[in-house]
Amino acid sequence: DAKTTQPPSMDCAEGRAANLPCNHSTISGNEYVYWYRQIHSQGPQYIIHGLKNNETNEMASLIITEDRKSSTLILPHATLRDTAVYYCIASAGAGNNRKLIWGLGTSLAVNP
Amino acid sequence: DGGITQSPKYLFRKEGQNVTLSCEQNLNHDAMYWYRQDPGQGLRLIYYSQIVNDFQKGDIAEGYSVSREKKESFPLTVTSAQKNPTAFYLCASSNAETFDTQYFGPGTRLTVL
Numbered sequence: 001d002a003k004t005t006q007p008p009s010m011d012c013a014e015g016r017a018a019n020l021p022c023n024h025s026t027i028s029g030n031e032y033v034y035w036y037r038q039i040h041s042q043g044p045q046y047i048i049h050g051l052k053n054n055e056t057n058e059m060a061s062l063i064i065t066e067d068r069k070s071s072t073l074i075l076p077h078a079t080l081r082d083t084a085v086y087y088c089i090a091s092a093g094a095g096n097n098r099k100l101i102w103g104l105g106t107s108l109a110v111n112p
Numbered sequence: 113d114g115g116i117t118q119s120p121k122y123l124f125r126k127e128g129q130n131v132t133l134s135c136e137q138n139l140n141h142d143a144m145y146w147y148r149q150d151p152g153q154g155l156r157l158i159y160y161s162q163i164v165n166d167f168q169k170g171d172i173a174e175g176y177s178v179s180r181e182k183k184e185s186f187p188l189t190v191t192s193a194q195k196n197p198t199a200f201y202l203c204a205s206s207n208a209e210t211f212d213t214q215y216f217g218p219g220t221r222l223t224v225l
Binding site for chain 1: 155160200215218221
């Protein structure tokens with residue numbers, strides 16, 4: 001199962017882009033990269049996921065390097081409400097044993 | 113509104129008592145999950161169920177029990193055998209095609225006195 005590495009904390013100015021990095025150098029070919037975030041004392045919220053290609057949705061963009069060893073989650077115009085812990089997860093297992101392995105994530109502080 | 117509900121939000125119990133945490137979803141999802149989160153830590157999987165009347169142990173199942181009698185409900189019982197039950201408990205669900213896209217409830221914060 002691929003393990004991910006994220007910086008423990010980051011700061012970003014409100015209105016600027018927040019770029020959150022994630023290393024997953026041991027990811028296997030069929031493992032997806034998932035991003036979730038957790039606002040303080042709430043349940044995590046799914047953001048986006050990808051396999052090889054870059055992905056974009058209404059919340060964020062996901063850029064995955066060509067060798068798939070790292071990725072970056074981009075919040076294009078961060079707001080104060082984006083202050084949260086962001087988790088990068090490589091999907092683990094297969095078939096009936098699939099489960100997500102959660103690390104400590106990156107605590108993002110968006111400052112006014 | 114579709115979603116997952118957990119009740120209660122805060123729960124206090126005396127040591128040695130069993131307690132059951134509720135989790136209900138109206139998303140018509142097949143799979144449901146229970147996680148535990150301790151302060152400053154990531155989520156750890158307790159139990160999961162991919163279909164009614166079937167469930168599997170996660171990484172930290174000892175001291176917990178679950179049932180899945182209905183598709184929309186997946187209650188978790190924290191038994192007196194769980195040595196450190198005070199934690200934030202999160203329930204999630206997902207559909208059968210995209211297990212890893214999970215939708216979470218608001219959580220129950222359990223404090224054992």
